[in-house]
Amino acid sequence: MKRFSWFNATSLTLGFAFLYMPMVILVIYSFNSSKLVTVWAGFSTKWYGELLQNDAFLDAAWVTIKVAVTSSTFATVLGTMAAIVLVRAGRFYGRTLFSGMIYAPLVMPEVITGLSLLLLFIGIGLDRGVLTIVLAHTTFSMCYVSVVVSSRLVSFDQSLEEAALDLGCSPFQAFRLVTLPIIAPAVISGWLLAFTLSLDDLVIAAFTAGPSATTLPMKIWSSVRLGVSPEINALSTIMIAIVATGVIAASLISKRSAVRQRAEEQAAERVEA
Amino acid sequence: MRRFFLIAVPYMWLLALFMVPFIIVFKISLSDTALAIPPYTPTLDFAAGWQGFKSFLSELDWENYVFLTEDDLYWKAYISSFKIALTSTILTLLVGYPIAYGMARAPHEWRATLLMLVILPFWTSFLIRVYSWMGILSQEGYLNQFLMSFGLISEPLIILNTNIAVYIGIVYTYLPFMILPIYSALEKMDESLLEAAEDLGCSRFTAFWLVTIPLSKQGIIAGSFLVFIPALGEFVIPSLLGGSKTLMIGKVLWEEFFSNRDWPVASAVAVILLLILVIPIILFQRNEQKQREAEG
């Protein structure tokens, strides 16, 4: 029954135009045949072809994916542990410091995190490369994971776990068989968040990567500092397409399962009646 | 035993990769630059034992901090970072509030979609989102082409490589941070409060001013901190969109480290930035605390 008011419709239209226009332009001009990015000279997919032949970009993409998968997996394990500690472990010595260290990286400027990690790696004489990037990414994304998971754990009905204990589970079994399946969606979205953060990160990677490893954002960075380039437009379009497909698919899946759940609940009620 | 393990693993990880690095940064900020690898002195010599440690301590000093106060480049960079972050936060609020308001007052079945549309850009690369403005704002860019084709301007506007481009970049990339907390505050608001205000004699506008704004205050504060804090240390946006005159402390730190290879000064810059950030972070935490209490 409720409709958009005139004012709200206008502000939403303008707002979303602002949010999406730059990306739409980027996508359109990635199909521009001209080398001069801002002048339209006809449709072409040649920049995509050139991009796929550019080994430097492909290598960087491969490094990035390796780093992202490894670091987000570590971050998910550590972050989930940290979340359980935050929500469930009660009091222990150094708890304040612990929660401080969880929340601080969320607001820490990347330049500082990057600098401090680099100085550590140099200090202990660790060779910089893929390993150091993974360590760095794991550290800051585990904090994001723990925030996501702990917000789910807070609203988790603890009597479910108590019921499992009452029915004969050991505490670890209760966690594995009851708690984990229920908080799984939060753990998965934590992993996805960590994965994207790692894919996305330029500054920390630039500090912690040695000459032996270059990630995709670093490659993009060195290229765009010189100005707009059609190859980068094509690369951006591919990345935007992957993200958009992923997010839309995820939201469709969750929507469908919500619809199914509702249908099943209704059916159950009908049977009852 | 299991509990100990559960606490110890993430704790040790964070201590080793978060806490210790800061101590190192602080230590190096007290050292001197040297033409060596690593490019600072003194280095701690464990072989020398207690004596080595003592002589190491005696060589640390506050010289780099004194240097920061003497060279006005750094002062100006801190002040200008603060100004740019503050201006962009206000601009983001002005752009974000109407969007959050529109979303919260949208028909129910629309809200999930709108929320997804706000979050979607989050998942796309930050670097690409900043980069996308380079083509728009440059002198021969799309914006100038558009305005000139309509005869609105005769000369291209110079926006790229100015502070204005930096404001646009910050507003654009941090907008979701502003929208989401305001939206969640507005969405929780009971609409009968507005009807009650009108019933008691408010016009639509006064009702907005006396009821809606105060009730979304927590969201406004949270959103502003979420934009202000990262904007203060921002590096990518001023480097890509700002000009040579755009001074931001994140950029200075980067250049000090990579171009000048002056690690001790870079470390001192970082320590001071951190000290500056502590104030808004504490204020932000307090606001969150208050919100939790009001809800609980």
Added chain:
Amino acid sequence: MALDASAPWEDPEAKPVIHFQNVTKRFGDFTAIDDLTIDIYEKEFFALLGPSGCGKTTLMRMLAGFETPTEGTILLQGENIAPVPPNKRAVNMMFQSYALFPHLSIWENIAFGLKRDGMSKHDINERVDEMLRLTRLEQFARRKPHQISGGQRQRVALARSLAKHPKLLLLDEPLGALDKKLRQETQFELMDIQEKTDTTFVIVTHDQEEAMTVASRVAVMDHGKIIQVATPDAIYETPNSTYVADFIGDVNLIEGKAAGQDGDKLKITWAEGQPDIIGTPTTEFSNGQTVHFAIRPEKVSITAEKPEKANCLQGKILDIAYLGNISTYHVELAGGKVIKAQTANNRRLSRRSFTWEDDVWLSFTDTAGVLLER
């Protein structure tokens, strides 16, 4: 018949405060209010009663100005209020959720409307204090809404909406959020305040007991129409339809056919092997017409021996509900019809005279029930 001063609806000269003239309200295809005409008089305590979705809340929101009628006019003291926005109407509303501003203190909540009128500081202080006294909230003035109890919040909402001296106060399910005991106390408080302030109150409720307790007149609504408007006792004793009879209180409904008039009495045949019911109709029934006979359980007596009454029916006790002050017996007649009969338990230690499976007689006079066409 002498006109009662407190019953202006019986006085053809009386001017209504509110006059609905053929008002219809549609939301898309849905008709919330269907061609409704009604008058509400000064100092009335008027209750709109009906199940949820019957249109009572829409009716009230049109009075407050949050909805405009699709057709028809609403007059407030003779003036059409359609063009007047809610903030300019001399009508105030007490919201179901109370809608207390959470960021303002109790005092500021009550003063909110007064400040909008540009009243002087001194007058505002005086008026707010007066309202605080009226609702016994003096010691809570500085608190925020979440620091007081539900009952106190309800009184703040009342004080806030009364502060501006509205010509008409609308109360949307005002006691819905309170528990039963508090609700009953508050009903009397509401009546008291209504009397003290001489304001016209319109209350929306789905709780028939509440409507009967507080209201001077009750309008029973269903599907956007008003089925009956009358004083609580008239609604209870002379409902105009089975819908009203069934909605208000407990009732036995027996469907039958008119089988001959005898003086002012009517015979109703209703079941094979059961004697005809004798009742007193208030309207004409032709022979063979369907008659719904409605009788309240407390008007049905229950005895072991057949009494000397116009109507006697024999049956067996199926169920007994002991409610403390009264007991309700469910008696099954031959043929399966179940009739409820109520007796007052006015002696503490009286021996229960009946138990399950007892054969008993139900009886009632020929004026105890109502004869309804539909």
